[in-house]
Amino acid sequence: MSTPSFDLRDLSSPVASTKFASAKKLMALAQTNPRVLYPHLEFFFGLMKSDNQMLKWSAIRIVGHLAAYDTEARIEKIMPQLYAQLAGGSMITANNTVAALSDIAISKPSLRKRIIKELLKVERYDYDTVECRNITIGKVIMGLQRVMPDIHTDADVFAFVTRQTTNTRPATGAKAELYLKKSTKAS
Secondary structure: OOOOOOOHHHHHOOOHHHHHHHHHHHHHHHHHOHHHHHHHHHHHHHHOOOOOHHHHHHHHHHHHHHHHHOOOOOHHHHHHHHHHHHOOOOHHHHHHHHHHHHHHHHHOHHHHHHHHHHHHHHHHOOOOOHHHHHHHHHHHHHHHHHHOOOHHHOHHHHHHHHHHOOOOOHHHHHHHHHHHHHHHHHO
16 A cells, blocks of 8 residues: 655645645545554644644644544644633634544544543533524534534533523534434433
């Protein structure tokens, strides 16, 4: 099997289409072949601080995917940086972080309890609008469902999801209802 080719320098291209095509290719590669990108993990840690939001979001998602190959526990050192992204006020940054944290929680069960605790805090954070916060809460519900299909084993998760059944965003309320319904069937 040949190793896929990539050039991290393309992320610094002055040509936007080159930069974003490279980010998209790297995200796909992180999902399908994390071993290839893992040696560059520190590079992606740095990119998570980028002023370019698209690159920042891509780096967050890539780090989440690379957790599956992180046998050296390198991701653990940047967890506070990821948690801070949840409270940063940007819905899109928070939503990408929710997805990455869900991936990390699945790959690293030792971090799962703390990740879930951090995800549950989103209902108290301020975003651009209440609707943005509600959308992020819906993303958290979907992430929790991936990480913890049976919520009845955790009172805090169960309470969080139950509260969201009356969320003012109908789609978020529906996600909560569905999660509770699936969880009840599983138990």
